[in-house]
Amino acid sequence: MYGKQLIRHNLVAQVEFSHTDREDFIYGPGDPVESFEDTFFLQSISLSARELGNGTVLTTDSLTASSVNVNLAPNRGAEPLITFPLVQGMGFVTGIYKHASVFLQSEVGFLSASSIGIDSNRTLANDLGAAIYGWSVRLQDGSSWVVYMTVMGTNSTRPTLHIMNNQTLYGPEGFSGLVQVAKNPLGERAYPIFNAAAGAYPETGEVSGSVSGHTGTYSLSWTKKGVQSQQLLMYALPHHVAAFDEETAGRATAVTLASTTKGIATAVLGNRITMVEPNLPMDIGFDPWSPRFGSVGSASAPGGTISAAAKAKVASIGKLELQRDITVLTNLTSKYYGGIAFSIYARALYATSVIAGETSVLAESLRKLEAAFDRYVNN
Numbered sequence: 001m002y003g004k005q006l007i008r009h010n011l012v013a014q015v016e017f018s019h020t021d022r023e024d025f026i027y028g029p030g031d032p033v034e035s036f037e038d039t040f041f042l043q044s045i046s047l048s049a050r051e052l053g054n055g056t057v058l059t060t061d062s063l064t065a066s067s068v069n070v071n072l073a074p075n076r077g078a079e080p081l082i083t084f085p086l087v088q089g090m091g092f093v094t095g096i097y098k099h100a101s102v103f104l105q106s107e108v109g110f111l112s113a114s115s116i117g118i119d120s121n122r123t124l125a126n127d128l129g130a131a132i133y134g135w136s137v138r139l140q141d142g143s144s145w146v147v148y149m150t151v152m153g154t155n156s157t158r159p160t161l162h163i164m165n166n167q168t169l170y171g172p173e174g175f176s177g178l179v180q181v182a183k184n185p186l187g188e189r190a191y192p193i194f195n196a197a198a199g200a201y202p203e204t205g206e207v208s209g210s211v212s213g214h215t216g217t218y219s220l221s222w223t224k225k226g227v228q229s230q231q232l233l234m235y236a237l238p239h240h241v242a243a244f245d246e247e248t249a250g251r252a253t254a255v256t257l258a259s260t261t262k263g264i265a266t267a268v269l270g271n272r273i274t275m276v277e278p279n280l281p282m283d284i285g286f287d288p289w290s291p292r293f294g295s296v297g298s299a300s301a302p303g304g305t306i307s308a309a310a311k312a313k314v315a316s317i318g319k320l321e322l323q324r325d326i327t328v329l330t331n332l333t334s335k336y337y338g339g340i341a342f343s344i345y346a347r348a349l350y351a352t353s354v355i356a357g358e359t360s361v362l363a364e365s366l367r368k369l370e371a372a373f374d375r376y377v378n379n
Contacts, residue, residue: 013056013072014048014105015084017093019143019183022258038260043107045137045145045181047093048072049081049100050173067204087202087222091233091255091267092148092180094201094226102159102171102179104147109140109166116146118195130227132199135161136184136191137169144187148198150178150227178226182233186255193253196269199227202234214280217245221272235265236273243275286350297355311356318352321345322365327372338376345369 020038028035055075062069067087071080081100084093116134130152137145149159149171159172171179180198184190202222209218220240224232236244237259241252248268255267279291283302287295293303306314322345329341346369353362 013052013054013058014046014103015070015072015082015093015095016043016046016107017181018042018044019257020260021143022264025258043105044139044143044183046105047082047084047095047179047181048103048105049097050103050170051081051100062204064204066206067202085201085203085225087205089205089220089234089236089265090202091197091235092182092201095179097175097177097179099174099176101173102149102161102175104161104169104171104181105167106139106169107167108143110163110169111138111140111166113137113147113161113163113169116191116195118198130199131158132195132227132230133159134191134195134198140166144184146182146184146191146194146198148178148180148194149175150180150199151175152177183257184255185257190253190255193233193255193267193269197231197233200224200230200232201226202232211280214278214282216277216280217274218277219272219274224271231269232271233267233269234273235259236268237265238263240273240275241266243277245274245276248273248275286347287355297351306355311358314351315356315358318348318356318358319361321348322352322361326368327375330372331375335376342369342373 024039025036026039027033049072051074052072053074057073057076057078059071059073059080060068061071067085070084070086072082072084073080079098081098083096083098085096113135116136118132118134130150132148132150135147137147139145147161147169149161151159157172159175161169161171164170178199178201180201182194184194201224203225205220205222207218207220209216211217220234222232222234235257236252244252248270251268251270253267253269256264257267259265281289281291281294283289283294285295287297287301289295290303295301296303297306299305324345326341326345329345330338332338332341349362349365349369352358
């Protein structure tokens with residue numbers, strides 16, 4: 001949900017992140033608009049430590065299809081001072097600090113930072129002395145964010161967060177624990193949601209699924225780290241939300257953020273989201289297919305064939321398509337675009353000969369198709 005990059009600013013290396021609301025996108029002409037794009041990257045908040053200067057070294061580890069750890073060390077060969085576990089869909093940007101000073105900056109600028117009340121007694125009892133503290137941070141563009149610090153041990157000192165200037169917040173020195181940041185689109189109404197998830201973060205994720213009859217079920221699940229009595233907060237995309245099973249839908253929250261290209265994402269509490277897709281096309285083949293009729297077109301299609309008038313139209317257009325030189329269309333440097341041309345020609349041949357029943361062009365068109373395909377087979 002957040003754009004991220006590593007930069008060096010004011011002699012401090014930091015991981016920056018930002019988020020753009022829908023109203024701030026750059027829209028093209030038309031209604032509906034012909035195009036839209038995100039704005040130029042503008043740092044909302046960055047996480048760093050004062051110890052990370054010009055010699056800072058970035059390394060990564062634990063790379064998977066949906067996650068990676070990003071480490072910042074003060075110099076080559078040194079232990080990382082901050083590790084950022086980046087996971088697709090994460091609700092917080094999490095920095096794992098190891099004896100480092102907490103240092104936040106904003107190119108937009110800070111307006112205020114005030115404490116959020118959290119019931120830490122439950123957390124202290126369940127997680128061996130983990131204590132969570134939160135702040136509401138407001139930026140000069142009017143956006144609201146939340147910042148949480150999680151410390152371990154009953155003897156830990158309560159951390160503080162102060163405004164040094166309108167671009168800098170500083171916290172405790174020698175801090176070991178979690179610093180988490182998230183954009184808050186709902187103000188005080190969202191505090192209970194973020195409070196329930198602060199202190200926990202995803203380490204990695206996996207996808208699983210199964211099919212029974214015409215119904216498919218798939219899940220996205222994450223390994224939780226941090227305070228185990230807290231819940232993960234993960235964002236789901238619109239196509240996930242539309243297919244939530246009943247249990248997952250009950251854990252969806254009112255917190256939503258715009259993604260760059262995939263619609264409005266919804267924050268969900270929990271380690272797993274499960275989606276159900278009914279009416280899977282189990283009988284799909286080369287014929288056109290629809291959820292209502294299934295496969296339609298050829299004489300053997302379960303959904304039946306098409307009318308005589310439709311067959312005549314398909315045959316007329318199909319013969320025009322098949323007059324094109326398939327060798328020229330597919331003799332390209334790109335296998336991708338060559339494959340598209342093969343697909344279009346083959347589908348036209350199937351529709352003309354099998355669906356429309358116009359077999360007069362079958363032999364010659366198939367010969368040309370095979371000859372063009374030989375170039376790829378023998379290359």
